[in-house]
Amino acid sequence: MAKKLGFFMCTGCGIGEALDAAALTKVAAKEYKVPVCKEHGYLCSAEGVDLIKGEIEAQGLDGVIVAACSNRVNADAFNFPGVFLERVNLREQVIWSHEANDEDTQMLAEDQIRMGCEKGKVAQVPEPFIGENLSKTVLVVGGGLAGMTAALEAGKAGYPVVLVEKEATLGGWLNKVYKTTPMAAPFTSPEDPNVAARIAEIEAIPNIKVYTGATIEKIAGGPGMFDAEINQGGTIAAERVGAIVLATGAKPNVDKLDYLGYGKYPNVITQIDFEEMAKSGKIDAEKVVFVQCAGSRDAERLPYCSAACCVETLKQTMVLKELAPEAMAYVIYKDVRSSGQYEHFYKAAQETGAVFIKGEIQNITEDGGKLTVECEDILLGGNGMVDEVDLVVLANGMIPTTKATEAVGEGEAAVEAAEKILNLEYRQGPELPNLKYGFPDSHFICFPYETRRTGIYACGSVRAPMDMAKAVGDAAGAALKAIQCVEVTAGGAAVHPRSGDLSYPEFALQRCTQCKRCTEECPFGAINEDAKGNPLPNPTRCRRCGTCMGACPERIISFKNYSVGMIGNMVKAVEVPEEDEEKPRILILACENDAMPALDMAGINRLKYNSWVRIIPVRCLGSLNLVWIADSMSKGFDGVLLLGCKHGDDYQCHFMKGSELAEIRLSKVSETLDRLGLESERVRMIQINIMDYAELPKMIDKFAEDLEEFGPNPMKGF
Template sequence: MSTRNTGVYLCSGCGIGDAVSMNGLEKVVTSEFKKSCKVHDCLCGAEGLGIIQADVADGVNQVVVAACSPRVMTDRFRFNGTQVIRGNLREQVVWSHTANEEDTQMMAEDNIRIAVTEAGKSIAPEPKLESDHSQVVLVVGGGYTGLTAAHEAAQTGYDVLLVERAPQLGGMAMRWSKRTPTRPPYKNPQPNTMADLIKTVSSHSRITIKMSCTVAKTSGMPGHFSVELSDGSCQTVGAIVVATGWRPYDAGKLDHLGYGISPDVMTSVEMETMLKDGRVVCRSDGRVPDVIVFVQCAGSRDQDHLPYCSSVCCSVSIKQALQLREANPDVMVYIVYEELRTPGVAEEFYRTAQREGIIFLKGKVKRIDASLTVLVDDALLQQEIPLTSVDLVILAIGMVPNSTNIESQTHSLDDEYATLLNNDVNFYAPIQTAGIALDPITLPPEKQPEGASILNLQYRQGPHLPVLAHGFPDSHYICFPYETRRSGIYVAGPVRRPMDMGESAEDATGATMKAIQAIRTAARGLALHPRAGDLSLPYINLNQCTKCRRCTVECPFGAIDETTEGFPSVNATRCRRCGTCMGACPVRTINFSNYTVDMLGSMIKAVNIPDETEEKPRVLALVCENDAYPALDMVGIARQSFSAHIRIVPVRCLGSVNLLLLSDALSVGYDGVILMGCKPGDDYQCHFMKGSNIAKERLSKVGETLKSMALESERVTMTEVSIADSAALPKVIQSFVETLDTIGPNPFKGF
């Protein structure tokens, strides 16, 4: 933007003009900022939009709209690529505060100051376009999910490279004699159509298949992944779908269920092999069984084994039981379950089994001995009962994700990092932040899974896809289920979560569409998610960089590598624009063109801080745009109220908040600072994975900074906000304001 020409537009509609003085707001713009300002009672209407469009045509190249929340009317306030800054007068001021009161007017005026200051410090980003973007989708895994993903991508018009480590396609699904029903009437097992799918994929002109092959190395970024295969070939691909499937839990660990004690105790996978061969017999003596017992949750939902539910086991046991009855109508079949999970249309499948005389026992199997006596703690009878004269026991074994190549050598975490760290820099040394020494950097806490990496990523943060505690790849499971913490790499099927073939087909389609989306957005220089369409990228002033490596360590997505000289190097299309690197940098040398430390600091300082004699405290709220900000919007929509002493500055993520901003805010007279971020934990809701955790860790160091300023540590707090917590937010805010009232005014006021 060569010459900034900013137009400010105030909306008086939706009750705004009835609650605050529009003349007062206009005066802030024209007198304090010397900007042109226009007021209209419906800016989102045709007439209001026409006014803005005419000004843009006449040379306005930056628009500030102070009206409703920036989360609404986004399609209307777009003007041929002109940068638009939004100020939230409606939801977070007039709808949530008493009309025509001095505090409400002051809040609205400060809201205008914050928005106009943001505009003055923001530069519209330009797309960073790379040439020769690859349009190829790499699919890793040739099972049902991988084959479906490859076929979907090819049918959409994209070339596919399918890599399968086995000498044949099909994966675990090829072992299945039949499959659980996926079409009406959902009552009986369906034929396994894997052979047809393999034939379709193998003959497709857009699909190249590599069998007995693995991925040796993966480097680069979306649109430009360089993939080296174990056969020595190399190819550039645009995006990657990991569909490596699952493996059965090690039944050898279930000796209390008789596995390994009697040959007639087998897993559901082993039973499937017998069903496919067409001959089910006792392995001990070859006779046809008369009594068969299925034991559900064999290893699943057990804190000593797999604490999660493997999802499909109940339906698989019902399928196998029906197949056994079809082959031998006289066989007696028991299914012992703790909770039977057949949701949705699978309930019809369950009813079929009941009608066929399958006996369902609710209880927990305590023990199975060598004579195949099954001791059941019956939940209905509330006593232990033995099942005797049993010929076969089938353990409904749990599903373990193939998020690593378990057959290859396991590398220790230190080994994986050794080749990535430069010896001339002490990676563990403490650094100075806000005038205090932080603790030494430690390696990321993510648990590295057993086994070798599937993709062997040549990333600064190691070769694995980050995984959760039980091996499933880490993603925002609510909003972005297919994403991993490595941009452009998507997971589908049982490697993502336990699921059956029907769900896997849907999962494969979803992940493929995301992969195609990644290819297309990378070619245009756009962020994919969660800041969809964002053109900004971090830029680093290497002249000020201290090579501390905090940005490369803290980036949740491994977007920053290091040069041979030890400087950070941003991989553009890996970046999700969260700003965590900006918050990590102790010398404030990392910024975005439209989001900088200086911009946030200036927005904070733009607020009018009353003298302490006026008894009007000012509280800074640094609010995450993803959950906390919309939660505050919902407070206004519900016409609830929160303290008018709060001044809201939205941030991309709490991970982007540099500690120095807090000391800056307190030094200009804010009485307190509250950080509002997303909820962490196993079911975290942070759109950038670990922003709240990072902020909490940084915040633990603030006490010394406040002590050096002779300020109370209670002046800074952090709260975790779900979007569903809006009803409780006013109380949270009021409680903090009351705490500050007890402490008293900030002694820095007026300096």
């Protein structure tokens, strides 16, 4: 709890012209007895910052309330180590979103200051969690192109690396191909895999330890403190590592390709079969048809594009010309996807004489060892046919190796049959939670590489379908994320999405009822359980979303600067007018990740919305504790609007499950309100993303209109 607060208000950016600054300062000075209250016309300037620093030093302040602009700007300016800082947004969400010199706007600003002071009274500066025997070693699982690249990048950066490959030698997919697609300018010719050179480069870096013919026996702990047991030929080696890069690649998808003759005709092969032919030095064929999207982009088979198939086919048409110069190549495609620099590669393939036909395969038949391929010719119209074909090469898609870690079916037998890669000792399961198609990303829009297990990063084709050139860049990105993880963990900070956050949840276990809500609802496996069902927190795994805090019915979980009681007190600090004043009040609990930025952007664009609102940022709607709804209703708020991230396959909550959990909890609130005779529509949740800022004012105004129809909250004044 802050012992001595200081209040500093900026009157610049139009704040002083739109609001009665003296009245606002009086709220802090008189109502909250804040001993140091200052106003300044340009608070983020060097002079303004020096004013605050001077008062901190002279008055011994340990808490500072800055009433100015959004906390999303000027973070570097308002940085006072060892002092709790609360930012009250008077610019974007007050004067830029509401009428200047208006009674309602002034009341809004005063309430925002009350809430800031209320938080400042009880919040404390977070004390970072520093684990014991922390490691900065990066464990890379998978020794293919992506894995070797990640190991090299981390090793060259000076970090110890442990590289684990299940095969007898490094190389992965590179060991199976004759040539690779180009990975450097001018992107016009296939390249040699150069596996030996890549391995030699790894062996030349002394801080990279390589285990081949090895698998992960188990991994316990969390970032900075992962304890990995590596099984190499029956011998177990123990390694303590700080972060993990998963680079186990993908597997060819050959399921359900019988409609193209695969498994039926021996001359219908996959791309990897063609590579094996090429590695033998001879391709005995005069006419070859390459079929694109073989089973891919097909809702009944593999619904997504595997990204690498097209450029692999372009390469193979060139290899065909190299090894069988008289042979003719036909490519039947839905679309040729050769993005970026690979457009040059596409043109080079065309120049070899390959014939490209945009069409859909209708039938493949065999007669006397020769194949006939029938297709619909989309560009020229009618039916196309290529006969006397010696070889059909299917550009089959890829599925991530993590897909095999999912239990298919029910029961323990299905779980046991699922393939193991990481063997995590997590209550939530031994492998990474995956997205719809088996890819293990945490958030495919905002946080590439990051999985749903903190400190474990995916790269290459296990993370998303991609070609080799992209896999190289992807591996470098994952290595950098792993380095970031070990460094910030060493300082006790969160990695993402709340990068740099030093807070972590604290548990008053003497009041725990072992309900297991926190362990079950934590999206990141940050809480295990002991034999009696008590929660066992793993602070370095925590992403500081507060979902556990919202889940706990006993409210025993809190952060030093964020707690159920703290937000509840902010709600109670708002002055709610009497019913006859006809000034309703709407509480907005807004997610910091998308909703708060969207509200800021609405202000930046001078979009106006109803001034009855009182806005409190929350880390995630998953941290919503139902007592806040009860507090707001008993206080006399006429409605509560929850603004959170969208969740689902097309857009994800930044904390994975937070927004979804809030929606589930809200259904229980609705039942309670109905029993109390209050309209359940008084509490509403809206899923938005940051780009919905232009529509957000309309959503708020519509909610206000609906509340007017319901009439005042009957609990107002009690």
